[in-house]
Amino acid sequence: MTDGQKTSRRSQAWFGARGRSGMLYRSWMRNQGLGHEVFDGRPVIGIATSASELAPCNTHLTQVAEAVKRGVWQSGGLPLQFPTMATGETLMRPTAMLYRNLMAMEVEELIRANPLDGVVLLSGCDKTTPAMLMGAASVDLPAVMVTGGPMLNGKYRGQDVGSGTHVWKFEEDLKTGRMTEEESFFAEGCMARSNGHCMTMGTASTMACMAEALGMQLPGSAAWPAVDSRRMETAQAAGRRIVRMVEEDLRPSRILTREAFENAVRVNAAIGGSTNAIIHLTALAGRVGVDLRLRDFDELVRAVPTLVNLMPSGKYLMEDFCYAGGLPAVMAELLRGELLHGEQITVTGRSVAENTGTTDDTARVGSDVITGLDAPFQPAGTGIAVLRGNLCPDGAVIKQSAASPHLLTHRGPARVFDSPEAYHAVADDPDLDIDENTVIVIRNAGPKGYPGMPEVSNVPLPAKLLKAGVKDMVRVCDGRMSGTGYGTVVLHVAPEAAVGGPLALVRDGDPVVLDVPNRTLRLDVDDAELTRRRQAWKAPTERHTSGYTWLYTQHVEQADRGADFGFLRGSRGHEVPRDSH
Ligand code: FES
Numbered sequence: 188m189t190d191g192q193k194t195s196r197r198s199q200a201w202f203g204a205r206g207r208s209g210m211l212y213r214s215w216m217r218n219q220g221l222g223h224e225v226f227d228g229r230p231v232i233g234i235a236t237s238a239s240e241l242a243p244c245n246t247h248l249t250q251v252a253e254a255v256k257r258g259v260w261q262s263g264g265l266p267l268q269f270p271t272m273a274t275g276e277t278l279m280r281p282t283a284m285l286y287r288n289l290m291a292m293e294v295e296e297l298i299r300a301n302p303l304d305g306v307v308l309l310s311g312c313d314k315t316t317p318a319m320l321m322g323a324a325s326v327d328l329p330a331v332m333v334t335g336g337p338m339l340n341g342k343y344r345g346q347d348v349g350s351g352t353h354v355w356k357f358e359e360d361l362k363t364g365r366m367t368e369e370e371s372f373f374a375e376g377c378m379a380r381s382n383g384h385c386m387t388m389g390t391a392s393t394m395a396c397m398a399e400a401l402g403m404q405l406p407g408s409a410a411w412p413a414v415d416s417r418r419m420e421t422a423q424a425a426g427r428r429i430v431r432m433v434e435e436d437l438r439p440s441r442i443l444t445r446e447a448f449e450n451a452v453r454v455n456a457a458i459g460g461s462t463n464a465i466i467h468l469t470a471l472a473g474r475v476g477v478d479l480r481l482r483d484f485d486e487l488v489r490a491v492p493t494l495v496n497l498m499p500s501g502k503y504l505m506e507d508f509c510y511a512g513g514l515p516a517v518m519a520e521l522l523r524g525e526l527l528h529g530e531q532i533t534v535t536g537r538s539v540a541e542n543t544g545t546t547d548d549t550a551r552v553g554s555d556v557i558t559g560l561d562a563p564f565q566p567a568g569t570g571i572a573v574l575r576g577n578l579c580p581d582g583a584v585i586k587q588s589a590a591s592p593h594l595l596t597h598r599g600p601a602r603v604f605d606s607p608e609a610y611h612a613v614a615d616d617p618d619l620d621i622d623e624n625t626v627i628v629i630r631n632a633g634p635k636g637y638p639g640m641p642e643v644s645n646v647p648l649p650a651k652l653l654k655a656g657v658k659d660m661v662r663v664c665d666g667r668m669s670g671t672g673y674g675t676v677v678l679h680v681a682p683e684a685a686v687g688g689p690l691a692l693v694r695d696g697d698p699v700v701l702d703v704p705n706r707t708l709r710l711d712v713d714d715a716e717l718t719r720r721r722q723a724w725k726a727p728t729e730r731h732t733s734g735y736t737w738l739y740t741q742h743v744e745q746a747d748r749g750a751d752f753g754f755l756r757g758s759r760g761h762e763v764p765r766d767s768h
């Protein structure tokens with residue numbers, strides 16, 4: 188490397204400065220024991236760490252950061268770790284999703300405001316991965332992601348128990364008397380027995396796989412358990428690699444192309460991934476100017492079978508997925524079936540095809556955990572479906588693999604609840620006027636209405652029906668469902684009720700017609716009547732008139748646009764800001 192190249196580094200606008208300002212930028216850094224020589228123009232690598240004890244899935248990222256640092260030093264870079272906010276899924280109210288955009292905004296601004304040439308993004312819990320990708324994409328400096336890895340398989344009474352998925356099962360067991368409260372306390376501990384994020388194919392594992400499928404993290408990264416030594420080895424490799432990426436100027440805008448998103452959408456179908464991936468990928472695409480539409484999530488996957496047999500749709504957990512070959516095995520099989528763009532560049536500097544061709548990936552396909560295309564776990568066309576109709580003019584989604592086949596075509600009377608709370612208040616009432624054919628409509632749970640579009644859509648069935656042995660019912664909602672959830676639940680109805688979407692016009696008893704094979708969701712009420720109802724509809728009064736939640740409700744876009752803030756779309760680049768002193 189020539190001196191000319193070194194001084195062109197962004198970080199040299201700070202550390203290479205002469206006189207008073209250079210002294211100011213370097214001197215304070217030296218209180219960390221850094222010698223003058225580290226400011227010689229070597230790549231300065233930020234390690235963005237979303238570790239927090241309030242986000243239990245991310246607590247161990249501080250250790251992962253140490254491994255990244257080793258790699259950065261090894262390749263001749265200067266690593267500087269910094270904290271970002273952490274949107275912990277389990278504790279944050281009203282929902283971590285309310286804060287995804289705030290975290291993305293914070294990550295973006297922190298990267299741009301500081302003397303960084305590249306960044307390693309450490310995430311884990313659901314929203315932390317998309318938030319970091321979105322922020323980094325809008326800065327467009329070289330970036331590599333290292334997700335923190337899943338927890339070890341949950342084990343309770345000799346059985347595998349899956350994060351989230353078993354919370355719903357245990358709740359049903361409690362309600363029906365199959366489990367005592369004391370047993371449930373013990374079972375809680377058995378479900379989350381190591382560091383890491385949810386080990387079902389929920390949103391965290393899905394987004395880890397999406398980061399890998401997009402080419403934004405090293406091959407194999409998504410599946411190593413959080414406590415596996417190979418997670419740290421991979422983190423160290425990512426540290427080495429980011430320094431080279433800075434030298435090669437390999438930025439997200441080169442990696443996150445339309446083809447990369449098409450790969451991710453198809454991989455999501457093959458892994459039986461979370462419906463939340465739709466929202467996050469759409470929002471991320473908006474940051475890099477890729478026109479990814481809701482219909483792509485249906486049309487692109489029509490020929491893609493589900494190859495991965497993981498909860499909530501299947502039987503196994505991420506640890507099993509890892510031992511069976513992880514995402515490289517899945518991608519190798521999709522490549523074999525010509526279902527991926529193999530020439531896409533990734534953070535390795537090599538293409539998708541080159542990454543997967545360097546291992547024994549193909550040889551590993553064909554277990555009960557990762558099936559081959561010839562005998563897939565579930566046939567093509569049975570994954571996520573995108574619905575249209577007069578109840579969801581801008582679309583809605585359903586995860587067929589988590590639904591009951593007999594309910595995928597269904598006509599039933601609506602029973603409408605204006606909030607999830609209104610439903611929960613009566614759900615255990617033995618006289619509740621609901622039977623198994625009823626369509627439970629929950630509204631005002633959308634991005635603006637709740638606000639934050641929480642994971643409340645898969646409300647548990649009424650207690651009296653559970654006791655009678657009913658296992659599933661059709662539910663329709665403008666909110667989301669946890670990636671670990673299951674049931675015949677129509678999600679992300681757009682536009683949402685709070686902005687006057689047709690969901691706001693539904694009344695008790697209206698026939699709702701769900702026809703997943705034909706991709707429709709309709710309200711069987713004539714147009715004239717719906718027009719009358721629309722004229723009488725009044726927008727709910729704004730509950731938030733100041734603060735972040737106000738900002739959110741003013742600027743959040745609808746689910747089909749990824750629920751990003753309109754003003755955060757696009758990239759704002761990484762020009763060095765004006766001097767501070
Ligand atoms: Fe954090 Fe599931 S709750 S990943």
Ligand code: MG
Nearest residue numbers: 276313669670
């Ligand atoms: Mg979740």
